[in-house]
Amino acid sequence: MRETAALEVHDLTKTYGTGAGAVRALDGVSLVLGTGSFTAVMGPSGSGKSTLLNCAAGLERPTEGTVAVGGETLTAMKEAAMTRLRRERVGFVFQGFHLVPYLTAEQNVALPLRLMGRKIRRRDVRAALDLVGLAEQVDRLPSQLSGGQQQRVAMARAMVTEPALLCADEPTGQLDTRSAREVLGLLRGSVDRAGQTVLMVTHDAVAASYADQVVFLVDGQIVGRMSNPTVGAVATQLANLDELALGGAR
Amino acid sequence: MRGPGIRAATSSIRSRPAIFVAGFVSMFLGSVVVGSFASLLATGLDAGTSAVDQESLVTMASVVGGWGLVIVLFSVASTMTVSVHQRTAEIGLIRALGAVPRQMRRQLTTETAVLGAVACLLAVLPATLLGRRVFSLVQEGGMVTPGLQHVAGLPYVLTASALVLVVSLAAVRVAAHRATGQPADIAMRAGATQGTRVPRLSRWRVLAAVLAFAAGASMSALTLTVMRDQEDPYASMQTAGPAGILWSLGFVLLSPLLLRGAARVLGGVLSRFGVPGYLASYDARRRSHLLAGILAPVIVLVGMGLGTLYLMAIENQAPSVLGELVTEADAATLETLNYVVVGMISTFAAIMVVNTVAALVVDRRREFGQQRLAGATPQQVVATNVLEAALVAVTGLVVGGIASLGTIVPYSLVKLDRVVPDVTALWWVLVWTLAVAVTVGSSWVAVRRAMRQPALEAVGAVT
Numbered sequence: 271m272r273e274t275a276a277l278e279v280h281d282l283t284k285t286y287g288t289g290a291g292a293v294r295a296l297d298g299v300s301l302v303l304g305t306g307s308f309t310a311v312m313g314p315s316g317s318g319k320s321t322l323l324n325c326a327a328g329l330e331r332p333t334e335g336t337v338a339v340g341g342e343t344l345t346a347m348k349e350a351a352m353t354r355l356r357r358e359r360v361g362f363v364f365q366g367f368h369l370v371p372y373l374t375a376e377q378n379v380a381l382p383l384r385l386m387g388r389k390i391r392r393r394d395v396r397a398a399l400d401l402v403g404l405a406e407q408v409d410r411l412p413s414q415l416s417g418g419q420q421q422r423v424a425m426a427r428a429m430v431t432e433p434a435l436l437c438a439d440e441p442t443g444q445l446d447t448r449s450a451r452e453v454l455g456l457l458r459g460s461v462d463r464a465g466q467t468v469l470m471v472t473h474d475a476v477a478a479s480y481a482d483q484v485v486f487l488v489d490g491q492i493v494g495r496m497s498n499p500t501v502g503a504v505a506t507q508l509a510n511l512d513e514l515a516l517g518g519a520r
Numbered sequence: 521m522r523g524p525g526i527r528a529a530t531s532s533i534r535s536r537p538a539i540f541v542a543g544f545v546s547m548f549l550g551s552v553v554v555g556s557f558a559s560l561l562a563t564g565l566d567a568g569t570s571a572v573d574q575e576s577l578v579t580m581a582s583v584v585g586g587w588g589l590v591i592v593l594f595s596v597a598s599t600m601t602v603s604v605h606q607r608t609a610e611i612g613l614i615r616a617l618g619a620v621p622r623q624m625r626r627q628l629t630t631e632t633a634v635l636g637a638v639a640c641l642l643a644v645l646p647a648t649l650l651g652r653r654v655f656s657l658v659q660e661g662g663m664v665t666p667g668l669q670h671v672a673g674l675p676y677v678l679t680a681s682a683l684v685l686v687v688s689l690a691a692v693r694v695a696a697h698r699a700t701g702q703p704a705d706i707a708m709r710a711g712a713t714q715g716t717r718v719p720r721l722s723r724w725r726v727l728a729a730v731l732a733f734a735a736g737a738s739m740s741a742l743t744l745t746v747m748r749d750q751e752d753p754y755a756s757m758q759t760a761g762p763a764g765i766l767w768s769l770g771f772v773l774l775s776p777l778l779l780r781g782a783a784r785v786l787g788g789v790l791s792r793f794g795v796p797g798y799l800a801s802y803d804a805r806r807r808s809h810l811l812a813g814i815l816a817p818v819i820v821l822v823g824m825g826l827g828t829l830y831l832m833a834i835e836n837q838a839p840s841v842l843g844e845l846v847t848e849a850d851a852a853t854l855e856t857l858n859y860v861v862v863g864m865i866s867t868f869a870a871i872m873v874v875n876t877v878a879a880l881v882v883d884r885r886r887e888f889g890q891q892r893l894a895g896a897t898p899q900q901v902v903a904t905n906v907l908e909a910a911l912v913a914v915t916g917l918v919v920g921g922i923a924s925l926g927t928i929v930p931y932s933l934v935k936l937d938r939v940v941p942d943v944t945a946l947w948w949v950l951v952w953t954l955a956v957a958v959t960v961g962s963s964w965v966a967v968r969r970a971m972r973q974p975a976l977e978a979v980g981a982v983t
Contacts, residue, residue: 324976329893329975329976330974330976349897349898350897350898350899353892353895353896353897353898354897356895357894357895362893364893364979366979366980368889368890368893368894368979369890370799370887370890370891370894371807371887371890372802372803372805372806372807373799373802377802378894381894381895382894382895384795384798385795385894385895385896385897385900386895387794387795411806427894
């Protein structure tokens with residue numbers, strides 16, 4: 271195992287807007303993810319889960335605080351430099367898939383490598399697609415794939431660069447139960463087999479139960495953690511969180 | 521079943537004017553160009569106009585204006601198609617909420633009608649003023665009696681505007697039919713992945729292209745045969761000019777096909793530009809139907825521009841036609857008029873290029889966001905688009921150039937007895953430079969502006 275943490279987030283604050291209408295989405299969040307860990311972030315809508323994930327992945331800039339992925343500090347980089355670092359170190363799976371519409375499954379998976387100027391080894395790309403069970407669909411365009419298949423292509427794309435951190439924002443949010451289970455199994459598998467570090471935002475207690483630990487977020491602050499989560503324990507904790515959130519508002 | 525009424529249409533337009541700009545601009549400018557010739561026609565048909573003046577004006581307005589009309593209507597129709605395509609996802613959403621296809625089509629046509637009515641009415645004054653300017657040029661050239669007054673000809677100008685409006689509505693109906701002819705959820709998903717399905721060229725379109733080529737070929741042939749022996753020295757010009765335009769229209773109809781071919785042929789060159797070249801070549805191949813919206817006006821710009829300019833260059837080098845039938849003033853007027861027409865049509869086509877580029881970039885913001893989320897830097901996205909624009913421009917230069925030969929070669933054979941006229945190459949350089957500058961320049965500016973929006977916002981992940 272590496273010495274450096276896969277993700278180190280320190281005192282992260284993110285404020286949207288200014289003055290009276292300002293919304294504080296993140297309020298001093300600190301988080302360290304060890305290499306090969308699987309963490310789920312949960313919390314009510316508007317608790318700042320997605321903002322945390324986006325800041326960790328370098329898709330959004332925090333107002334204050336620092337983010338380091340694999341020991342390299344993301345914050346205070348220019349857009350192009352941040353993009354370069356992001357595509358080397360962070361893989362991202364979105365709720366809405368976001369495949370490039372005019373590239374085939376195989377071309378989509380190879381795209382990050384191409385953008386990085388790396389040599390494309392067809393074997394590696396095929397292997398990545400094979401791993402997510404899409405060896406037969408390499409030549410299909412995204413519009414010719416089901417939602418679950420598109421998400422699996424997106425996962426192959428996110429993992430083909432062997433990133434230090436794999437971020438997933440509600441990866442099962444648009445999928446049916448069966449496809450969702452497949453995607454979650456693939457995430458879990460990447461952690462167990464390849465020592466991938468995964469940070470996943472989810473609403474779903476079942477999805478969270480695939481993780482090693484769950485971090486609960488309310489109003490931009492971490493209010494609880496749970497190791498070895500089960501569906502029942504997570505669901506109970508979530509119910510309590512709602513009360514906590516209401517209490518905070520009062 | 522009734523659809524949403526005028527109020528729904530106006531509030532739809534008011535709430536997000538940006539997506540209606542392209543359609544509005546094309547209908548407005550189209551009406552101005554066509555309307556100006558209509559006012560010339562009105563003056564010709566005015567009761568006070570002498571028979572001689574009447575003939576000159578009516579011929580000029582109907583021949584020149586007629587071809588202008590064809591080009592304008594084509595450009596407007598292609599812009600309206602792009603503007604409906606922009607809204608595939610929205611159409612899917614409203615369908616999913618329970619609108620039957622007919623209601624949806626009705627809303628789209630009502631919106632276009634409201635927008636078009638405003639655009640066409642606003643165009644009346646500029647059209648009349650432009651018509652007066654063309655008229656005074658004609659008069660200065662001595663082609664009509666000095667004392668003759670220009671008539672605004674409101675009914676004619678309005679008729680021209682109405683024609684533009686009707687064609688726009690027809691184009692919207694056809695595009696709306698395509699957009700609503702599938703189950704709502706498919707339409708919505710197509711919007712989400714931005715329609716990767718390459719629609720086949722419809723049989724009608726291929727047929728129309730074949731007809732245009734046939735007509736163009738016969739015009740070229742007539743120039744060489746029947747018209748050559750006419751007493752009127754300008755007779756061959758009357759068929760040589762339209763020949764090039766018809767060839768251009770044929771190519772315009774086949775533009776998605778041409779673009780795919782060009783992407784394949786130039787794939788090797790594009791791949792030298794790294795990832796942007798790679799992305800550009802696949803986009804051009806798999807979504808040629810979208811980029812073809814830009815190619816169409818480029819073909820018109822190049823084909824029509826080169827054809828007419830070289831027509832004049834050849835005419836000026838040919839043995840003098842001055843004599844009983846043609847006075848020096850006639851020759852001068854004809855030349856001026858040709859330059860005016862080239863100026864008007866190419867300005868129009870150039871604006872249409874910019875217009876379509878801007879509409880397409882708005883249409884594709886989400887996709888640019890997706891590229892960036894996959895790890896493309898803003899510079900790589902901009903470079904991809906500049907290369908796509910360059911591919912479109914080069915295709916337009918070649919195809920438009922070929923179309924213009926339909927005018928140039930026969931006319932050169934008739935007047936100079938040689939296949940390739942020995943005239944200045946300056947016009948080629950000028951027209952090509954203009955076409956490349958407009959296409960690539962507008963694309964560069966529009967995409968750079970789109971890059972200001974954060975990638976996450978562009979894909980709609982945050983609002």
